[in-house]
Amino acid sequence: MKWNRIRWQNAGNQFLFAANIFILVLFIAGSHLTVPAWLQVLGRMHPLVLHFPIVLLLLGSLLLFVQLREPEASRWKNRFTELLLLTAALTTAVTVIMGLLLAREGGYTDNGSLLWHKWGGVAVLWAASALYWLRAAAKPWLPKAGALVTVVLLLLTGHYGADITHGNNFVLAPVTPRNTAVPLDKALVYEHLVKPLLEEKCMNCHNAGKAKGGLSMELPQQLLAGGKSGKLFVAGNPAVSLLMERLHLPADDKKHMPPAGKPQLTEDEVALLYYWIKGGADFKTAVATLPARDSLYLLAAQRLQPAASEAPVYNFSAADDKLVQQLSNNYRVVYPIALHAAPLVANWYNKDKFDIKSVSELLPVKEQLIEMHLQKMPVKDADLEVVAQFKQLRVLNLSFTNITGQTLAALGKLPHLQRLSLSGTPVTLQQLTALKAAPALKELYVWNTGMSPADLQQAQKVFPKATVVKGFTNDKGEQLKLNQPIVLNPVAVFQHSLQLKMQHPVRGTEIRYTTDGSTPDSLHSPVFKDSLLITGNTVVRAIACKQGWYASDPIQLSFSKTTYTPDSILLRNPGEGSYIANGSRSLTDGQKGGTDHNNGKWLGYTKNGLEAIVQFPQPVPLKAVTISALRNTGAYIFLPHQVEIWGGNDPRHLKLLKKVTPPADKKDDPVTTLDIDCDFPLTQVSYLKIMMTQATLPPWHPGKGNRAWLFVDELLFN
Template structure:
């Protein structure tokens, strides 16, 4: 038995020596090392096998510290220690080799934590090997010193491995104080550095750091973010819907490309909204939050994030009766807290035709909680400001585009906490603003579009040294501005027989030109839109705004669909998948179109099985067309359906095939767009219609998801 052990240990010692030499060669080869695919598989098993040497080497390191007096027990301890050290060192060698193979894959940097993890593993192997070979020569604390060094190396190497895999401070996070975002006053806060970057550091940096740039992408700083990864740019400035960052965030949680990966902390809805609006606003890495208008969504999201925990409670306001708040909410007025469980309240008004000052007076029971009032575009008059002055906790008051003339602005100086006031779009005069000098906390007044000249504005500013006057853009008549797009007044995108389309533009004297044949409108040949346009068939409108002295607006496109017959019921035989469940079967017949934000809750999504639905008409209808309103977004794995079937008849159990259509294959570079497919067939009397829509079964080879299933989205069915 002794001879067998000696022979076994001799073979193991030789293998250990060869392994040490091979590891040294791998380390010295560095970037010159080319790892074949079969070794990449072995490399990816590194996290699986690394636990074996840890246990074995710990046992081998601890045993020399166990006191024993019996010579036989000491001999047994020494033999077990030798076996543990040999097995531990051999398994450590295999683990180090696998780790070196893994480190050669894309997404890992040779610098930073990976460098220390790699060399720490090699030093651990060499220390364990030396302790095994010198175990009989080292006595007492010499042996124990090597053992202690091995334990320290185990901890240090494991720490850097955790940093590579899970991000900074992963090991010590449970015993270190929770990260608290520094409180930055909103007037000093930078949009990227203090609002956007902390989200990326907290939720993305564990996988996208210089040491472990998964997908070749690092988010350490703006330079690396702009460089993107191996799949392309991280975001497209101004277009969140087409930005890879947002696409990956919105993928189903089960999708392997969803970010962050399953099991890691996910972004909250507010954090996703911040990233969305940051990209939409140009994805700028400089600029301050205060440069955004207060009504801007990104400003409001940033303000909420920059507010310290419990910041709303620091106002020390009494909580309002929840039942009273609920009672005071109606279709034209909304009252809500500034944050969950917070006492301060915000009030917003809608629909100027339904407004009267009595709706403000009704809120007097909440005057000790209301800190914001948004009355923009409501017919508020000069005599109403005395009533507003009774809401003494107001911090924000928006009177933009109301009917005030400025005669009674002095009433608002009585508000002891008023910080921001908007009189934009009113005929307030420069002299009338001086009545606000006595407002003790006022720090910003929005005066754009009031007609106050830049000269008068400078004079007023000198009398308000602590107040910022925001006057917007003042043209000197030299530059030519670009018009914004025309707006559609109609809210319904689906009509029964016909509809009167109404478009408008907020700039006076603008001419709207349009097309209905799919061609691009121009400012010369396209027809001019008059008061309205009668639509009798499904139509796609493309329009631009034109005016002399201005640049033509970007084109805008709207789709309107005709649906002559409204079903009495729709039943889903197959259920939608993932988070794209909309409002169930009602989604197919609610006359609401989904938006380009495919997570808006207005789409049904199918990927692993077809959509199957049965439509019932109480009275038989003469049907000759069924239209499918779908969506295409290739970067989000959303493709046109592969095949559509329409079955119909008067007997639910005996339907015949009315139309079966195989749709054209997707092409690389097809734009993001809603698409309506019309299935025409000879007129048939039907009481029941069965719909089958099959998603793409195999994504084309030019797509990153080649070979997988594509999603098919649908938001409406139309029957004509």
């Protein structure tokens, strides 16, 4: 049977040549050409058709290496290979054209993997075209070499295409060495928890080569910049963060992230992003600095578990969840070391409420309790017999308790005790040797005890398998910096007068202060004695000083006087999101919120303004209302656009007493709290209506045009 060349093969050959020229022009022209909408539809079909040329090229390349003995069969094979290679080259051309059209859409950046993928696609087309045109070359090795080159180019181009679709190094990830597990005490929240999560679930669509919606997540500055829809998150406020909003949309919503068909985030992964944003979305926070009961810490402990071979093995089952919850109260907290983990930790607070009964009450969970933190509690020597009943203990903190060391032998019976802290107790070396019976002891904290430097050196010899922590010794005479004074007053707002009390934990430290706004110094500023009488609005600045130490950073305290306390305050709109504070009570509780908008003391509004109805028990003569507000432009918190004070004796017939428009916030304004003073002629009032409206984010702000947040925390009258 004779195989004759037919017309469409000639037409295909000519079309292939024309397609190469067209693709070269399209590739060089780049973004200078305007593509109509119907061609964009064609471009989006690129992922649908790219598999056809791949299969055809691989099959055609394979057939070039197949040799048949029968002449007729060999002719059929050659003709079939010829048609196969032509079809493969033509479909490759169509696929490349679709890909170049798709790359012109928004969300793709012409660098990195995308650039290499485009070059690879064009190279595959040229190789496929050459393979077809050189199929019958006089030198048999030429088409075979071209087949090998084509296959290699296919693999490389496919690799970069997978990087665009699924994230960097998607193909080689299973065989690429990964970073070893990071210990919990050395891990960073973003680097070792948030970033790996984003790489796994988000960066396949939001990377340097494929930044959908103008958003790339590879670098912190890109996360902060956000995308076309605005800022990705508001630090400290996940409730209004776009990231959390998209994650919580219904799965069939077109804006839900990740899109349907992509791997979705688990509940714990969503919680990780939520608590990271709620904690300020800091990129350098260490896991070890988080409180032990913090939700983010518990999630980190769960995700950063050591490898199975290194993980501690607990041969006990979990305690009943309800029982664990019942064992916590205002002075004692019991919680698992990680989410859904069996081992428990117990912390005690308020030494005035402590007795050994609060320890024995935990005996129902003695098989699960592995850590006890009793530091600064009045634990006595006799109490250690009760503690010794908790055989699963790994960590025991008895620092600055009332033990003298006479009954330490009881702790030597604990088979799993690894870390024991006795700092701040009068324990001697002889008493410490009673712990030699503890088989698992690895760390022993004995700084500031009754042992001399020589005893501490001897203690390390007595416990050769344990690390004896002696604490800081200033052998080189280095000067250290004092921490700031501690303020003991619970409120910053008063009616008649206030006795300011401050102290410092380091003995022999002086506190020097000023009340005129100047910076205190260690020589000329007054020395703070036992207390300082405050009778009016006062700003106190103070430092801690001691010979041989660097003075502390200054602390600034603002105290405000209010003449009248209202009987009640009705909020027309409660606070929004997580900024609800204590409702209306937070406006007159004497607690200033400070510059931390996440401390639970601020009322926050963004959708509705603040409208408060204030009622006094009897008519009072008012001439001023002062409102404490917060400004933090980076967190979208601006001063109010306008404040109105209405007053009178009938809540239905109030008159406007004052309207104030604070100056607009500027780009470089610092984070601070400000008092908005509203003065008006002396007026007898029983009712006040205070109205505050939000500012609109200015053109220089990333969220321009949207409503800013309004934060309020205290109202002062006269």
